[in-house]
Amino acid sequence: MTDRTSILLASRPEGAATENNFRTRQDEVPEPGTGEFVVRVIWMSLDPYMRGRMDDAESYADPVEVGDVMEAGGVGEVVASNHDGFAAGDIVTGQFGWTTHAVSDGAMVRKVDAGAAPLSAHLGVLGMPGITAWTGLNTIMGIEAGQTIVVSAATGAVGGVACQLAKAAGLRVIGVAGGAEKCAYAVDTLGCDACVDHRAAGSAKDLSREIAEAAPDGVDRYFENVGGKTLAAVLPRMNVSGRIALCGMVAWYQGRNMDEAIPLPQVWGTILKKRLRVQGFIVSDHFDDFPAFLKEVTPMLREGSVVAKEDITEDLENAPKAFLDMLKGGNFGKTLVRVGPDP
Amino acid sequence: MTDRTSILLASRPEGAATENNFRTRQDEVPEPGTGEFVVRVIWMSLDPYMRGRMDDAESYADPVEVGDVMEAGGVGEVVASNHDGFAAGDIVTGQFGWTTHAVSDGAMVRKVDAGAAPLSAHLGVLGMPGITAWTGLNTIMGIEAGQTIVVSAATGAVGGVACQLAKAAGLRVIGVAGGAEKCAYAVDTLGCDACVDHRAAGSAKDLSREIAEAAPDGVDRYFENVGGKTLAAVLPRMNVSGRIALCGMVAWYQGRNMDEAIPLPQVWGTILKKRLRVQGFIVSDHFDDFPAFLKEVTPMLREGSVVAKEDITEDLENAPKAFLDMLKGGNFGKTLVRVGPDP
Numbered sequence: 087m088t089d090r091t092s093i094l095l096a097s098r099p100e101g102a103a104t105e106n107n108f109r110t111r112q113d114e115v116p117e118p119g120t121g122e123f124v125v126r127v128i129w130m131s132l133d134p135y136m137r138g139r140m141d142d143a144e145s146y147a148d149p150v151e152v153g154d155v156m157e158a159g160g161v162g163e164v165v166a167s168n169h170d171g172f173a174a175g176d177i178v179t180g181q182f183g184w185t186t187h188a189v190s191d192g193a194m195v196r197k198v199d200a201g202a203a204p205l206s207a208h209l210g211v212l213g214m215p216g217i218t219a220w221t222g223l224n225t226i227m228g229i230e231a232g233q234t235i236v237v238s239a240a241t242g243a244v245g246g247v248a249c250q251l252a253k254a255a256g257l258r259v260i261g262v263a264g265g266a267e268k269c270a271y272a273v274d275t276l277g278c279d280a281c282v283d284h285r286a287a288g289s290a291k292d293l294s295r296e297i298a299e300a301a302p303d304g305v306d307r308y309f310e311n312v313g314g315k316t317l318a319a320v321l322p323r324m325n326v327s328g329r330i331a332l333c334g335m336v337a338w339y340q341g342r343n344m345d346e347a348i349p350l351p352q353v354w355g356t357i358l359k360k361r362l363r364v365q366g367f368i369v370s371d372h373f374d375d376f377p378a379f380l381k382e383v384t385p386m387l388r389e390g391s392v393v394a395k396e397d398i399t400e401d402l403e404n405a406p407k408a409f410l411d412m413l414k415g416g417n418f419g420k421t422l423v424r425v426g427p428d429p
Numbered sequence: 430m431t432d433r434t435s436i437l438l439a440s441r442p443e444g445a446a447t448e449n450n451f452r453t454r455q456d457e458v459p460e461p462g463t464g465e466f467v468v469r470v471i472w473m474s475l476d477p478y479m480r481g482r483m484d485d486a487e488s489y490a491d492p493v494e495v496g497d498v499m500e501a502g503g504v505g506e507v508v509a510s511n512h513d514g515f516a517a518g519d520i521v522t523g524q525f526g527w528t529t530h531a532v533s534d535g536a537m538v539r540k541v542d543a544g545a546a547p548l549s550a551h552l553g554v555l556g557m558p559g560i561t562a563w564t565g566l567n568t569i570m571g572i573e574a575g576q577t578i579v580v581s582a583a584t585g586a587v588g589g590v591a592c593q594l595a596k597a598a599g600l601r602v603i604g605v606a607g608g609a610e611k612c613a614y615a616v617d618t619l620g621c622d623a624c625v626d627h628r629a630a631g632s633a634k635d636l637s638r639e640i641a642e643a644a645p646d647g648v649d650r651y652f653e654n655v656g657g658k659t660l661a662a663v664l665p666r667m668n669v670s671g672r673i674a675l676c677g678m679v680a681w682y683q684g685r686n687m688d689e690a691i692p693l694p695q696v697w698g699t700i701l702k703k704r705l706r707v708q709g710f711i712v713s714d715h716f717d718d719f720p721a722f723l724k725e726v727t728p729m730l731r732e733g734s735v736v737a738k739e740d741i742t743e744d745l746e747n748a749p750k751a752f753l754d755m756l757k758g759g760n761f762g763k764t765l766v767r768v769g770p771d772p
Contacts, residue, residue: 313697332701338694347693351681354656358675358709366701 090115091402092185095150099140102340103413107140108156108406115187123167125178125188125195128428130402131159131209132409132421133243134336156184161198161208163429172197177429179208184405186425196376203387205428210420211387211394215243217379218369219309222331223251225375226367227307231256234301236320239311240281241268241395243420244333248309249276250392251383257307260300262293262316264415271418275393284316290346293319304328312337314346321348321356332366339413395419433458434745435528438493442483445683446756450483451499451749458530466510468521468531468538471771473745474502474552475752475764476586477679499527504541504551506772515540520772522551527748529768539719546730548771553763554730554737558586560722561712565652565674566594568718569710574599576649579640579666580621581659584611584738586763587676589619591652593735594726596620600650603643605636605659607758614761618736627659633689636662647671655680657689664691664699675709682756738762 089112096109118124139150139157150157160182164172169192172178180195182188198208210216222244223229235252239245240261249272252259261272261281272281280300287293297305297319304325310317314337324330337343357364386392397417399408405423412421432455439452461467482493482500493500503525507515512535515521523538525531541551553559565587566572578595582588583604592615595602604615604624615624623643630636640648640662647668653660657680667673680686700707729735740760742751748766755764 313694317693317697332697335694335697335701338697344692344694349687350660350690350693350696351656351678351687353693353696354660354675354678354681357707358678359711361709361711361714363706363708364700365706366704368702368704371704 089113090185090187092155092183093402093405094155094184095140095152097152098142099340102342103137103140103410105406105410110403116189118166118168118189120168122189122191123164123169123172125160125162125180125182125190126165127160127162127182127186127188127425129161129206129209130182130184130405130423130425131214132399132405132412132417132423133159133214134334134339134413136409137339137413157181158184159209159214160188160425161205162188162426175429177205179213184402186402194373202384206396206398206420206422207387207394209422210243210396211247211392212380212384214369215420216247216383217372217376218244218333219247219251220379220383221367221369221372221375222309222333223248223255223307225372226331226365227309227329229255229257229307232258233306234258234260234303235307235309236260236262236297236301236305236323237278237309237311238262238316238320239334239336240272240276240278241418242311245309245311246276246395246419247383247392249278250386252307252309253277253279254386254391258301258303260297260305262297262312262320268418271395275395284319287319290315290318290348294322297323307331309333310335314338314343318346318348321353324356324360324362326360328360328362330362330364332364336413336415397421399423401425432456433528433530435498435526436745436748438483438495438497438499440495441485442683445685446480446483446753448749448753453746459532461509461511461532463511465532465534466507466512466515468503468505468523468525468533469508470503470505470525470529470531470768472504472549472552473525473527473748473766473768474557475742475748475755475760475766476502476557477677477682477756479752480682480756500524501527502552502557503531503768504548505531505769518772520548522556527745529745537716545727549739549741549763549765550730550737552765553586553739554590554735555723555727557712558763559590559726560715560719561587561676562590562594562652563722563726564710564712564715564718565676566591566598566650568715569674569708570650570652570672572598572600572650575601577601577603577644577646578650578652579603579605579644579648579663580652580654581605581663582654582677582679583615583619583621583624584761585654588652588654589738589762590726590735592619592621593729595650595652596622597729597734601644601646603640603648605640605655605663611761614738618738627662630662633658633661633691637665640666650674652676653678657681657686661689661691664696667699667703667705669703671703671705673705673707675707679756740764742766744768
């Protein structure tokens, strides 16, 4: 059999994760058991939520155990199958992990239309980040033409799709991103009406003033990916009856930037006085919406009204470094690892 | 003409309000102008929101100006009218202020059915506190039989109605109140399945443990009136997809108990991981629902399935002291001032 490479959680991080928390394992690709199949992974996704799985803390998903393969979504090709629903040659997406070859029983695995788009799109615009953006906008917040929305981490995998879908729905879209290059991309490529650079803005107050200038009618919807200084800046700009979809809080992952948290009584007071609705969501609760989402967004990707920026790292062994860079905001677009060649 | 007594905002509080922030004015009862009528106030309501109106801060309502009559809801009798819609002898409720006689043009004034219940009920169970409870439960959170709800300030004007309506709707109701007497009342009279004493519980952690014991299946709905330690205690007990109706935060009014605020990243993390929905509301946005609310709750009051506890202070001149006591939790039930005799 072919060799298989996998990356395991070697130890739980104390504070910030480091490359020492990961280790590489080489073994043989197993044969599929009854009702199982083997996937050769082509693309692997790196996402901020994985940091949470490294901790042994109560969360919406069980942590990765020390010594187990790290979790990740992937796209791959079925190379051997004892499963009635999947045959060699099928292109599939699922939670295959940080590995070159995964054994699956088909749970949570979807066959994808290999001709619909480049295969990596099934990890981005047509995959979990895409349906996350679509769910936050539609199911969680409800958006209407003419409203103003702020999208944080606007050039990230989720934010980038959120900006484009909101723009296509007729909203005024204000991106928040880190650095001039990302902001230019948000406006020029993603179609944001404006983008505010949270790195150039010194304080939350400065950032808030810039958001006010970009959103003269106030902010009706906030797609929250970051927390931290950006939240402190957006909150005072929210309009009465505004809504916030709480999708992530990457600024606060790993215990960073805790000093950028405004006091809870102030937040609670704003929610009360402005009658805001703040709702957290986890996209896996909404996977039943995949057909409706794909029906709407696949044509947009084909026509070019939605574009995908990808930040590609070559080879699985470079995944830990790419993952840690992403947590610090070093990525630009959807972070992907090319694990193997296209079929 | 008869003498009129009014209580004015004498100065804005610096920190906690004191009796020195109020002063009494004596003048004559004016004649109603064209399209106006004069109300002799019988009952006046004291509510925590009035503290906010004393400050010159941005809020959902304009502040009371220094030298103006303090705002309050009241029930009274029309004693003179040049208004086509209101005649002498009508019993009405509206924002008449801290005064024995108010001139009104009819804006936001409702005639009430004087035979439906004791007149004071129109400031309590059948008035703003009642519709506040009803709106929080039904419009904001949505409640279902079999769920578990926590109601803070459970024996307050709003909380007391919320407990009883939730119980009547088939929920398990956990009250939170301050002191053994209030807790006994919550269970014995309001019908709560359990009541937790936030004064007896030392820390938020202790309080949280007691809530966990009272809510073995976790908490699905939280009617939030207080913030502070109680919020810190309830939040970890919320179930996935739980909802919080944010109606008040009396623990944090006047800048008190700020040390009882848990860090925002922790709150944001809980909202995210548990997919909570937190929604602030202001009851005046929902006054169109008064007919539906009265249709449901008036029979419940008459049949005794909803009871009203009133904390009555005699005479308008005692209103400042009663108001300040209420802010400290010294009231027990709906705080009312008897301004004049029944007709």
